[in-house]
Amino acid sequence: MDADRRVSIRTDRDIVEARQQGRILALEIGFSPGDATVISAAISEIARNIFQYAGQGEISLLGVERGERQGVQVVGTDHGPGIRDLHKCMMDGYSTSGSLGLGLPGAKRLMDEFEVDSRLGFGTTITMRKWRR
Amino acid sequence: MKAPVLKQGNYLIASIQAALSDADLTQLCEALITDVGRYRSRGVIVDVTALDVMDSFSSRTINQLAHMVKLRGAETVIVGIQPEVAFAMVQLGLTLTSVTTALDLEEGLGYLDRWQQRRSVRNGR
Numbered sequence: 244m245d246a247d248r249r250v251s252i253r254t255d256r257d258i259v260e261a262r263q264q265g266r267i268l269a270l271e272i273g274f275s276p277g278d279a280t281v282i283s284a285a286i287s288e289i290a291r292n293i294f295q296y297a298g299q300g301e302i303s304l305l306g307v308e309r310g311e312r313q314g315v316q317v318v319g320t321d322h323g324p325g326i327r328d329l330h331k332c333m334m335d336g337y338s339t340s341g342s343l344g345l346g347l348p349g350a351k352r353l354m355d356e357f358e359v360d361s362r363l364g365f366g367t368t369i370t371m372r373k374w375r376r
Numbered sequence: 377m378k379a380p381v382l383k384q385g386n387y388l389i390a391s392i393q394a395a396l397s398d399a400d401l402t403q404l405c406e407a408l409i410t411d412v413g414r415y416r417s418r419g420v421i422v423d424v425t426a427l428d429v430m431d432s433f434s435s436r437t438i439n440q441l442a443h444m445v446k447l448r449g450a451e452t453v454i455v456g457i458q459p460e461v462a463f464a465m466v467q468l469g470l471t472l473t474s475v476t477t478a479l480d481l482e483e484g485l486g487y488l489d490r491w492q493q494r495r496s497v498r499n500g501r
Binding site: 254255256258259262263266276277279280281283284287288291335342343345346348349350352353 | 397430
């Protein structure tokens with residue numbers, strides 16, 4: 244597999260760049276255009292979370308294999324304030340910023356695997372994967 | 377221009393040509409709200425055929441646009457949501473509550489014509 248592709252998130256334009264790179268990678272791996280859009284939407288949500296809550300961070304994209312399955316792995320990393328109440332953040336409609344509160348739970352629904360590692364004062368890492376059907 | 381706004385009769389048509397950043401979309405919405413007054417438009421069509429993704433931010437912004445346009449006395453129709461974009465929106469849990477949607481520009485224009493007729497009859501004009 245190729246080395247991962249990294250998109251640093253500093254402006255709102257980088258959110259677009261990250262999701263477009265994610266779509267390109269997904270299509271290269273053989274995902275359908277529909278699934279590539281789903282992956283792209285999930286990337287958009289976590290990239291916006293980085294931009295909005297941490298100011299800056301990074302999205303890294305990687306083609307992965309597990310046994311016979313091929314998939315895409317997206318890791319969003321920031322060194323922002325961390326998530327105070329992860330349980331609430333994963334519930335639909337919870338938001339501390341006046342948004343819809345569908346970003347993280349929505350991204351989770353879009354992907355097959357979704358892990359959040361957040362430490363207050365240190366930052367947040369979100370790892371998500373989707374496998375080709 | 378990523379989303380030129382065309383004036384056609386009583387309507388404004390914004391056709392998004394490429395992926396929009398959050399700021400681009402916000403800017404487009406602000407321009408449309410102002411233009412509704414400037415051109416005394418009765419309807420706004422936003423053509424999202426070329427939009428790569430509709431996520432929580434764009435859904436919220438478009439809902440707000442439709443609501444504000446309504447407060448300005450006009451009607452908004454979103455046209456051209458692609459099947460894969462619709463699929464992802466449903467999984468994300470996104471809904472366009474205060475917005476009318478139509479398959480394409482033609483359907484959108486037809487809806488606005490009917491909407492305007494109904495309103496004229498109601499107002500006795």
